[in-house]
Amino acid sequence: MKILALNGPNLNLLGTREPEIYGYETLADIEAEMKATLPEIEIEFRQTNSEAELITWIGETRGLYDGIIINPAALTHTSLGLYDALKAVADEVPAVEVHLSNTHTREEIRHKSITAPACVGQIMGFKGFGYTLALRALAHSLKSS
Amino acid sequence: MKILALNGPNLNLLGTREPEIYGYETLADIEAEMKATLPEIEIEFRQTNSEAELITWIGETRGLYDGIIINPAALTHTSLGLYDALKAVADEVPAVEVHLSNTHTREEIRHKSITAPACVGQIMGFKGFGYTLALRALAHSLKSS
Amino acid sequence: MKILALNGPNLNLLGTREPEIYGYETLADIEAEMKATLPEIEIEFRQTNSEAELITWIGETRGLYDGIIINPAALTHTSLGLYDALKAVADEVPAVEVHLSNTHTREEIRHKSITAPACVGQIMGFKGFGYTLALRALAHSLKSS
Amino acid sequence: MKILALNGPNLNLLGTREPEIYGYETLADIEAEMKATLPEIEIEFRQTNSEAELITWIGETRGLYDGIIINPAALTHTSLGLYDALKAVADEVPAVEVHLSNTHTREEIRHKSITAPACVGQIMGFKGFGYTLALRALAHSLKSS
Amino acid sequence: MKILALNGPNLNLLGTREPEIYGYETLADIEAEMKATLPEIEIEFRQTNSEAELITWIGETRGLYDGIIINPAALTHTSLGLYDALKAVADEVPAVEVHLSNTHTREEIRHKSITAPACVGQIMGFKGFGYTLALRALAHSLKSS
Amino acid sequence: MKILALNGPNLNLLGTREPEIYGYETLADIEAEMKATLPEIEIEFRQTNSEAELITWIGETRGLYDGIIINPAALTHTSLGLYDALKAVADEVPAVEVHLSNTHTREEIRHKSITAPACVGQIMGFKGFGYTLALRALAHSLKSS
Amino acid sequence: MKILALNGPNLNLLGTREPEIYGYETLADIEAEMKATLPEIEIEFRQTNSEAELITWIGETRGLYDGIIINPAALTHTSLGLYDALKAVADEVPAVEVHLSNTHTREEIRHKSITAPACVGQIMGFKGFGYTLALRALAHSLKSS
Amino acid sequence: MKILALNGPNLNLLGTREPEIYGYETLADIEAEMKATLPEIEIEFRQTNSEAELITWIGETRGLYDGIIINPAALTHTSLGLYDALKAVADEVPAVEVHLSNTHTREEIRHKSITAPACVGQIMGFKGFGYTLALRALAHSLKSS
């Protein structure tokens, strides 16, 4: 089982950026935690600030990955192109959306997810630990489908 | 560690009600799965169709439970009273919201959660397995706080 | 053929409550009129102010009743839980929604029905006589399906 | 007792047009069914695709008809002129609005009726049988007023 | 100077239809009053319930009439086609919109005029006398342009 | 018969301010034209930039004036206090609202009049000549009531 | 004079629940304060988390109580059924709505009261002391009607 | 203890203006009633139709008054400047908003108060008696803060 874990804009700043909202873990901490939790799953872990790069990566998953874990960050609420990309591969490469913070407690614009309807499910509010939950959820989905 | 797991209106019908949306597991299956996953956690598992009963149960948790897992079902989108109840105990008894289906793929009215801002986080779309994820999330939150 | 006739909040006051809107008939009058019209149909007639009780009753109809006639009163416009309950049994126990008044002539909030999309059809504006029409409509639907 | 039964745009296609929504009966079937049900009532049955013709016909009812049964079809949701016409004769010639389908289960634009507030009541979702119900409803209204 | 005076849906009922809103004058009274007030102006006075007929008549005014007085009745608030027609001839045949009632005191839907932006001006609330005012306004506009 | 003619904010600039919208006439021209048209009516003609002063003047009309002609200018669209003032005296001192421009052809915010529902009627789009029409309209209303 | 004082969902937690918003008084404190202020008035003081129970209690007041003081808590903003109940008895048993906090300073959803239009008046922002004011207001209303 | 009682636009007409909404008491009656109720409090009682004057008076209260009772009338729903003024002195000179009528039963525009969030609380619907309640509320607030 091989998973592509994607991180969107500004997540490279994790650990230093508004830690009261996003937590003190860095992306590297999260990657390590994911790999330690379910070591039998191969995880390709990437970050980019570019919507285009995320779309390209997702479009290339068919046949190479079994599933996607994605934290689209701000693009969650604005990118129809990301939704289209996830939808385009959803029949073969299902995705799980994860957010560090509970977006329902933040600005109105963050209450609606454009990308979530193209995913199997969504997990939010558990900071870095949410990625590990997403990994378990995705593994479970893949096994039971 | 003692957790109160609450289920809202119509969830007693689980397993027979629109299984293509909600899955074929019954509430009893889910309860068993939760208890098997983290047996060291004591779980009190309840269902009711009554908003009032949910509010009363939540209001009584202070000092008796360490956390709440709640699937408010339809009340997620309409009950300010449930939000108030969760908020009233949130400082001592944090809650995690769970949904069987991915509500973002359903009717507009189910895209907004009134109760989620009073919770630590939210997990949706993984059918019965989501409860187990919620249990792990809650346990992790309680340990790290 | 066995029908469950359900009445929501405040309908116990019928006959005394704003009769220029709701008419002078009591619920007992309506029950009697229904039973006299199509005596070959067995009718269980109930009223409650509780959304939870309505949901519970509807959830128990499968296998016991052939159809539901429901006047959800104020819950028509606010209860997603009632919609879910009706939807959960709709494949076996179809429902007809009835209103005493023509809700389109009243406050804006009463122009939209949340429960109607889970029903076969809707009848409004004919005061107590509407229940008898609903009974005929339901009987006709059951026969032709 | 003499009733004018009016049918709006596209209803001439009934029986062939999207029968899964509108049913397999033709307007002629419906007319026959109405006349057979309450043969003591004289029914004038008409269809037109023209809003203007409907308005004219309604404006001429005073003194000639005791009531109107109207299925305004698409005009239900767009025609203020039809509302004005029904309102203009409502004190002497009350109307009942009927719809073949349950419009609440269809597009958003069909959830609001502009014409209904000028009618005594509304019946929807029972296909052709709804006209017969409307006839009974109108006859009952006329007798009790 | 030759003027085309147009009246929309349901105005043929004037004098009998809801006189507390529209007044007791008939269209014939209004026509007579207009002709008596400024007898030097030739007035062609028409009524129709048909939007199409109004559009056709307006489209034919170029070269035949100097101006239009129009009471579009309910079409004021719904007909973009009427707006287009008035706009199409506005450079040569200016129009004045007139309403019997003060539409601002009535239903929300009557607060917005779709046709008014294609007219020189608008007069409302003075019952039949408004037509005479519109005639003076139009005559003044034509003279000063 | 004694009339109070009121002019709101910025109308003191008339003749110089955006003449393509408001015309080249000054307020003095309009006052003279009104007085020349119906010399038997006594007209008190005032302008102020102050909402408070307009409210005070209107509140003092009872017993002193037979009617009001008012061009509230920008306050038309924002002043609930002016509406309240006009409403407070409307049973004895009816008002007619007049606008120089056709507000329906301008910014969205000018399409809704807050003050018009407290007036007998409204005249717009005929530049300064509209005041004279308003005077005729008011005189006619007063005579026929 | 006999008054029914009703308290809605979560108010049983008063004194411990977010005291910076709701104050440190308990319901028992408030009840005592009310009874001490106007001892000549008999007060029946109740709390429930159930909308249905509130509706039932209100529906039974006719002939037993002279007035109602109600703090519907979260139901203020969501319960049309409560509005209907208050409206159903309003001609004989007038109600006063009271809120501990100034809801205008809180979330958007709390700015609109669904129940207030069925009451004589509303008092908010004075914590527990507001109940005493409501009692005075109700007593005054009952005396002067 | 010294209180400034402020009254906004059109309240000078009280007693004569739409008494079925506002009551038959004059402002002088209300002032007398307030002074008689709690004679130990010094009350400065003013009315103005001017938003600017209200803002100026409020801005000058610091150090001179202990609190403000204000009925902003129509400005309640439109004046952000009044909100700013009340907010500017709120830390030293708290205010209570009072309305004669229950604004929730009136036009939509009166359902929202712009000024209330800058006040301690709000009292509405008890006609002139509401001022006395506001006085008690303010005195109680000042004592307990």
Added chain:
Amino acid sequence: MKILALNGPNLNLLGTREPEIYGYETLADIEAEMKATLPEIEIEFRQTNSEAELITWIGETRGLYDGIIINPAALTHTSLGLYDALKAVADEVPAVEVHLSNTHTREEIRHKSITAPACVGQIMGFKGFGYTLALRALAHSLKSS
């Protein structure tokens, strides 16, 4: 292959009406251009100002025409009846919607097409040449289906 080309309200004025928006071609020019472009296709070309006539013509196409090209003009944005008509025959007689102007550059009300969802596709902004494009598009659709 036989095509019905339909033109809605005001298009009879083409060539003289606001040519900067609609172009200088007349309907006859467009008809000639269409026939010259694909002479092997039989084209019936009609215009009417009547929504009812358009609906009737569309309803009669089944079995007589292979496809429809329609410029509904203003009815594009207001006529649900036209949508219903196109939908009713869409399985056998597909339609292509054409507009002379680019409606996205015009008034807000012209940005939404009610009729387009019942068509195969839409072409706009190419003045009269758009009809020829629509013909090619329709011919291609018919061949490939």
Added chain:
Amino acid sequence: MKILALNGPNLNLLGTREPEIYGYETLADIEAEMKATLPEIEIEFRQTNSEAELITWIGETRGLYDGIIINPAALTHTSLGLYDALKAVADEVPAVEVHLSNTHTREEIRHKSITAPACVGQIMGFKGFGYTLALRALAHSLKSS
């Protein structure tokens, strides 16, 4: 070069009013700073709580001033009359709008400026220093036009 600097409601309180939002400078400090920065420009500096006075002052600028710097405070978001005044003189006396705070970080109602479209530009968020920037901006605009 002569500039009129205008300050709206509550700005007389500057320095004492919510200094964390508006800063500790007084209007006098700002006036002095402006005059010191570009001493070659003559500045008339005024404050008023009255919308009417601002309108009057702006209406009198033609021929007397070369430009306007205006902080309309709360009127920014509510006064169409102020917009009209600025627009009326904009061809000869251009204006620059200035705000002490960054209104985009405050309440929703402060996100929209009604007056800004009548100005050359807008400067916000730099507390008292913004006036000096506005002065430079206006001087630059006047020189380059």
Added chain:
Amino acid sequence: MKILALNGPNLNLLGTREPEIYGYETLADIEAEMKATLPEIEIEFRQTNSEAELITWIGETRGLYDGIIINPAALTHTSLGLYDALKAVADEVPAVEVHLSNTHTREEIRHKSITAPACVGQIMGFKGFGYTLALRALAHSLKSS
């Protein structure tokens, strides 16, 4: 004549991605079809997932290309930057917008085009064949301007 044909996000997946919506043709098929149809026109055909790259390419067209055919895919509905780019070159390098699907039959968010107002026209719903139509349309526009 030289044309730049641009394709936005996810269109590289064409032929495999949801073919029931987008068709079975690949971009290469479409490019070949375009070049075969009007071989005298030179076509530069590109695809990118990057909004920035599209903007850059458009900004460089002036002097190098005679026109643009663009399918902005998801960016149609979200990219103001793309609109700005098209607008910036529109006077010299006109664009035609093309969509494979009929976006009016899809999600609400796809009903509004942000980029279309910067184009000459729009063609949608004809799958790959739409590009050829767009080419003809653009060629015709260029010849007739």
Added chain:
Amino acid sequence: MKILALNGPNLNLLGTREPEIYGYETLADIEAEMKATLPEIEIEFRQTNSEAELITWIGETRGLYDGIIINPAALTHTSLGLYDALKAVADEVPAVEVHLSNTHTREEIRHKSITAPACVGQIMGFKGFGYTLALRALAHSLKSS
């Protein structure tokens, strides 16, 4: 003091693109003007059409720059990611938003800034000169903080 000056999509076209809106200056002119005005400040001046590149550049400012001047162009109104980036560094590297045009006089979509709430302040409408003002504003902010 070292400042990063950032320019978003399409600004590379400055000087040729719609100069009546954006002015005739090029970016190079603006850069030169900024450096000449406050030569003691080191300015790094960049432009990109890529949202991702802007986000990356902003994320790297901490420790390298003292402040940011940013003209996000179209991204102002659509990019939540840019807002997040500015917010992430705002405690150490404050930003000032600048616009060439007065966006309030343009399309509705340009009236709301998503990025402004993450900035100290905003300057708009002064074409290229606005950058120099922003520089002064930023320098002043940095000195006084």
